[in-house]
Amino acid sequence: MRTPVDTVMVEQRAASFASRSIKKDSKEQGLRLALSMIDLTTLEGKDSPEKVRSLCSKAVLPWAGEFEPPLPSVAAVCVYPSLVQVAKQALAGSGVAVASVATGFPSGQYPLDVRLNDVEEAVRAGADEIDMVINRGAFLSGNFDEVANEITRVRTSCGKAHLKIILETGELETLENVRHASELAVRASADAGSIEDGEVFIKTSTGKINPAATMPVTLVMLEVIRAYYEETGIKIGMKPAGGIKTAKQALHYLVMVKETLGDAWLTKDLFRFGASSLTNDVLRQLVRQHTGRYTALYDFSEA
């Protein structure tokens, strides 16, 4: 019998990461790091090629003003499969990756062959990373083998593309389920073949359900990653997504990663933020630190 997840302690521990004082130089370093870890995301029905192109220019050069040393690009642009090609062209040679949601995002309520086809098409269109959703219906019904089997097959379909597995923790009800789903996701993807460091991520949410990413949920997932690393030496990545809107929150997450997994995970290869409005808030804080002036929202592009 293993120890159950202690919800009260998880919440207390997660809250404690928000009480660190990070000022001046370390704050600027933290903000730059957070910026470089963002998966700049647009997942709306109204997304158009032009919107994705403008998002891509923002991804490469988040702010046009002068900065010394220059600001980093974000980690990736995250779009629907039909826009992968557009993003791929716009980001060619920039070092910014193209991530595509797939497997019938966000619900995943489609026949398996449709979902697998979705993944293959996205990879063919040039996606470097695939953000899949797990079958929550099956998970909550207790059909864990089915969920695991699907994840294994999706990872096989990914080929060389990296895989991020969205648990949609807002629908999993308990932290115990979050832990179970995380372990299941990691092991199922290992079943499809050996995992290089950072080749597989677990991700909290689609961003379509409330609550999305929270600190306690992320902490539980980080602990699963730690346990897996201690057992196998393989580094799984983490991506909280949805609801992280301010630079301050982003710093809290970075503190949590550092104090749970250590410095090795403080890289975009192993940690990402799924966000859209976070970028501008991080930029605002950086520019404020740089110029000493409070900025206006119109100082930063929308996309």
Added chain:
Amino acid sequence: MSRLTVPKTYKLYIGGKFPRTESGRSIAIENKKGETIAHICHASRKDFRNAVEAAHGAFRAWSGITGYLRGQILYRMAEMLEGRREEFATAIQVTQHVTSAVARKEVDASVDRLVTFAGWTDKYQQVIGCSNPVAGNYYNFTIPQPQGVAVSIAPATPSLLGLITAIGAPLCSGNTVVALGSQAHPMATAILGEACQTSDVPAGVINLLTGKKSELLEHIATHRQVASLYVSDCSKKERVLLEEGSADSMKRVHTVSFTEEDWYDNSITASPWEIGPFVEMKTIWHPSAC
């Protein structure tokens, strides 16, 4: 045994809430005898930043409603001031060391001033806007529109009337306001927040700070989200600081130097020309029907 008094600690008014200052600092308010009668918050630059965020968030809705409705809401706020006349008068009397009659006069004038601005909300456009003569099948209109977030720096005295005037002018055209109350006599500012909260003014439309000018002026001047300033009672040095800081984001700086008497004169302090500095003139061409 004499009763232990329970002096009040007034808080800031930001975004429809009453937060303590982020800095944790306070200033004691004393009466003539030097006894502490209340504490008020000593706001920091971060409180100011939060207030601008709140005001910016409230701007779209406040500028989007009809002038008539804005007038109704400001009138309702005047009703709430009327109900607190005693409280305001006592605060002014005790902290400004004036007679009860003078304090009452100021409170009454403040309520009336707000009613005047409430009246202007759906009329100033007709007065300072115009239909321009053009030769052709067009109409050409110039219409005033609110600019965004205004920061009002209230005079030391009259502490309530000056504050109401300094926020009334930008408010009535649809700007949202962050006000820094009288530094010397901040109590009326603190009470005004409570009056706002019980009126129908939406959260974030009026934000009230108490504290020290010397600390905040630089940040008020350089904050790029602030569109305009109402500046009263500032020294030449302070005005230079505000105007230089404002140049970068092209804020409008409206500086007034009213005498005590002027503050009581509606035709000077509540004229539509006091509303003008807080609007942007937009000129549009429109095809005529024929």
